Amino acid sequence: MSIAAKFEIEYLQYLDAEGKQVRDDLPEFAKDLGHMVELYKLMLSTRVFDAKSVALQRTGKLGTYASCLGHEAAHVGIGSAMKPEDVLAPSYREYGAQLYRGVQPREVYMYWGGDERGNDYQKEPARHDFAWSVPIATQCLHAAGSALAFKIRGEKRVAVCTIGDGGSSKGDFYGAINIAGAQNLPLVAVIVNNQWAISVPRKIQSGAPTLAQKGIAAGLHCIQVDGNDIIAVRKAMEDALERARNGQGGSVIEAVTYRLGDHTTADDARRYRGEQEVKDAWAKEPMKRLRAWLVAKGVWDDKKEEAWKAECDEWMDNEVNAYLETKTQPVTAMFDYTFAEVPADLAKQRDLVLSYENKGH
Amino acid sequence: MAQITLIEAVTQALAYEMKHDESVVVLGEDVGVNGGVFRATQGLQEKFGELRVLDTPLDETTIAGVTVGMAVQGMKPVAEAQFEGFIYPMMEQIACHAARMRNRTRGRLTVPAVWRAPWGGGIRAPEHHSEANEHLFTNIPGLRVVLPSSPARAYGLLLAAIRDPDPVIFLEPKRIYRQYKEEVPDDGEALPLDVCFVLRDGTDVTLVTWGAQVKECLEAADELARQGVSAEVIDVATLTPLDFDTIAESVQKTGRCVIVHEAPKTAGFGAEIAARVAEECLYELLAPVERVTGPDTHIPLFRLEMKYLPSVERIVEAAQRTLAAS
Ligand SMILES: Cc1ncc(C[n+]2csc(CCOP(=O)(O)OP(=O)(O)O)c2C)c(N)n1
Ligand SMILES: [Mg+2]
Numbered sequence: 001m002s003i004a005a006k007f008e009i010e011y012l013q014y015l016d017a018e019g020k021q022v023r024d025d026l027p028e029f030a031k032d033l034g035h036m037v038e039l040y041k042l043m044l045s046t047r048v049f050d051a052k053s054v055a056l057q058r059t060g061k062l063g064t065y066a067s068c069l070g071h072e073a074a075h076v077g078i079g080s081a082m083k084p085e086d087v088l089a090p091s092y093r094e095y096g097a098q099l100y101r102g103v104q105p106r107e108v109y110m111y112w113g114g115d116e117r118g119n120d121y122q123k124e125p126a127r128h129d130f131a132w133s134v135p136i137a138t139q140c141l142h143a144a145g146s147a148l149a150f151k152i153r154g155e156k157r158v159a160v161c162t163i164g165d166g167g168s169s170k171g172d173f174y175g176a177i178n179i180a181g182a183q184n185l186p187l188v189a190v191i192v193n194n195q196w197a198i199s200v201p202r203k204i205q206s207g208a209p210t211l212a213q214k215g216i217a218a219g220l221h222c223i224q225v226d227g228n229d230i231i232a233v234r235k236a237m238e239d240a241l242e243r244a245r246n247g248q249g250g251s252v253i254e255a256v257t258y259r260l261g262d263h264t265t266a267d268d269a270r271r272y273r274g275e276q277e278v279k280d281a282w283a284k285e286p287m288k289r290l291r292a293w294l295v296a297k298g299v300w301d302d303k304k305e306e307a308w309k310a311e312c313d314e315w316m317d318n319e320v321n322a323y324l325e326t327k328t329q330p331v332t333a334m335f336d337y338t339f340a341e342v343p344a345d346l347a348k349q350r351d352l353v354l355s356y357e358n359k360g361h
Numbered sequence: 362m363a364q365i366t367l368i369e370a371v372t373q374a375l376a377y378e379m380k381h382d383e384s385v386v387v388l389g390e391d392v393g394v395n396g397g398v399f400r401a402t403q404g405l406q407e408k409f410g411e412l413r414v415l416d417t418p419l420d421e422t423t424i425a426g427v428t429v430g431m432a433v434q435g436m437k438p439v440a441e442a443q444f445e446g447f448i449y450p451m452m453e454q455i456a457c458h459a460a461r462m463r464n465r466t467r468g469r470l471t472v473p474a475v476w477r478a479p480w481g482g483g484i485r486a487p488e489h490h491s492e493a494n495e496h497l498f499t500n501i502p503g504l505r506v507v508l509p510s511s512p513a514r515a516y517g518l519l520l521a522a523i524r525d526p527d528p529v530i531f532l533e534p535k536r537i538y539r540q541y542k543e544e545v546p547d548d549g550e551a552l553p554l555d556v557c558f559v560l561r562d563g564t565d566v567t568l569v570t571w572g573a574q575v576k577e578c579l580e581a582a583d584e585l586a587r588q589g590v591s592a593e594v595i596d597v598a599t600l601t602p603l604d605f606d607t608i609a610e611s612v613q614k615t616g617r618c619v620i621v622h623e624a625p626k627t628a629g630f631g632a633e634i635a636a637r638v639a640e641e642c643l644y645e646l647l648a649p650v651e652r653v654t655g656p657d658t659h660i661p662l663f664r665l666e667m668k669y670l671p672s673v674e675r676i677v678e679a680a681q682r683t684l685a686a687s
Contacts, residue, residue, distance in 0.1 A: 145430020175423035340526040343602030
């Protein structure tokens with residue numbers, strides 16, 4: 001028998017669920033404990049931010065919100081590995097990556113609170129990242145197109161897209177990784193496999209044993225990592241980014257994690273999944289293991305945890321206040337960004353809407 | 362100066378803009394070595410290389426989505442849908458992202474891209490190669506929908522479309538790709554995207570149309586002239602945002618309006634023009650508005666397709682009805 005081609009998918013993990021280090025070859029960044037503490041702090045602030053968002057929604061101060069509870073390692077791992085000049089095309093839940101790149105909590109609140117200005121990220125490098133993309137998987141092609149632009153212009157930049165396990169079924173995802181392989185584009189596609197697409201479990205999305213292997217058909221580098229282990233996510237990202245930056249091809253990374261919360265605040269996950277499954281998932285969540293590891297290294301303790309939490313609370317309270325104090329845009333804002341300049345025909349409609357406004361209609 | 366066809370004018374505009382603006386790239390299926398199935402991109406890959414004239418994988422969703430991504434990065438991609446009938450998988454990217462990126466991000470990110478597609482019937486093509494579906498795009502805010510109807514307008518409007526800071530759907534009437542030649546100086550002069558073109562002045566009836574039907578309307582105007590009727594012919598050219606003022610001025614002068622398009626009648630773009638005439642010109646109207654359009658059926662395969670498309674006779678008849686009414 002002759003074999004035309006053969007493949008395998010590596011699985012990467014450094015910290016197990018208890019925070020025990022399962023391999024000795026720690027990557028460089030993880031040897032810097034000060035940096036690991038920074039990553040832990042951002043994961044914790046992401047969690048505090050997320051809880052605050054859900055609370056805002058429950059008290060009627062936010063519209064529907066998609067929680068990132070349980071995704072902190074995956075998201076911070078992605079965001080922290082990227083360089084400022086790289087571009088992120090997220091879906092709608094990757095706050096950990098976005099906060100790292102300068103998106104402000106108040107901007108997240110504004111977006112989910114019904115104000116487009118939340119997408120007008122003020123700080124670099126987030127300012128040149130894509131905004132949240134609600135139509136599933138479409139953002140993968142924006143990353144591929146960005147990567148194509150970088151290649152044409154000879155820029156050493158990488159485009160990163162994130163996508164869910166559900167989203168990896170959609171043609172846009174396949175289209176993006178396919179053109180990335182065919183054109184050797186600097187693209188890193190991260191499948192954040194949180195086991196659920198609203199109520200539909202992972203096994204209904206695909207018969208493939210890993211989602212990472214989808215990249216093999218496209219000719220990309222593929223790896224599956226423990227998405228609750230930030231060292232694994234960050235390491236896989238660093239390798240993928242470096243290869244892409246050096247013209248050595250794009251990657252698909254599958255980060256295996258779990259959506260601990262409801263799909264969004266409009267969802268009730270108890271309708272479709274059992275308590276035991278969620279309990280088991282909590283035992284593997286990402287904060288606990290990293291905390292245990294840092295505590296064992298002697299660089300973190302309860303006092304530091306409480307102090308940082310208090311700082312996060314204060315930060316989020318400030319952000320919430322800034323959000324709540326934001327005045328609603330003038331009614332004409334809906335016209336002002338439809339085109340670079342308001343066309344004459346549209347200006348007439350704007351005047352009409354403004355006249356309603358002046359009459360209080 | 363050389364005389365060129367409409368399709369050659371498309372090529373000439375692409376070449377001009379690619380030469381003068383490095384950020385312009387062309388992408389699609391068979392656009393490279395083959396120069397496009399209609400030869401719109403003939404010779405461009407030789408001139409500008411494989412990266413700026415990019416043969417993509419065969420996936421319309423991919424073409425549309427990477428076009429959005431490149432445009433957000435500051436390039437000016439001109440994507441080709443090989444035929445209008447294959448543009449449907451592109452619509453999610455066009456409607457959900459291209460058309461609303463500026464609005465979504467309050468102007469932070471924009472999509473200065475063009476989607477070109479050979480449009481309309483009349484070339485004895487197979488199924489799905491003859492669609493006229495401009496009305497599916499005219500109802501999407503944030504898009505410009507443009508249809509040239511002559512070599513000179515194809516050149517000038519395509520240049521304007523590429524330079525425009527917002528997404529443009531550029532639909533090329535393939536029936537008249539090679540119908541006639543005219544002189545089109547390669548001077549880089551764009552035409553405005555915010556006006557209708559009055560192609561012939563008249564006083565008795567206004568014929569409003571776009572794309573390939575401009576030809577039938579001009580011939581109908583000739584025939585009407587022989588009957589002593591003076592018809593004004595307007596090529597709408599840019600459907601949205603619409604320059605209705607030019608149409609209103611004409612209809613207020615003639616008192617009669619015949620709208621001609623090959624897309625199906627119901628909710629075709631002619632319905633929008635008729636509604637505006639009712640809103641703004643009702644008291645000047647001397648006769649009910651007439652529409653000469655494709656029926657609300659699929660365009661038949663080619664043995665019947667010319668019976669589907671508006672003909673000179675049907676247009677003349679409709680104009681005569683408006684004259685008989687008063
Ligand atoms: C094209 C499209 N279809 C359907 C939806 C509705 N929808 C929103 S999120 C979602 C599930 C996505 O699951 P997954 O890709 O796993 O991402 P996750 O929400 O788990 O992060 C669906 C079906 C949508 N937003 N876009
Ligand atoms: Mg999921």
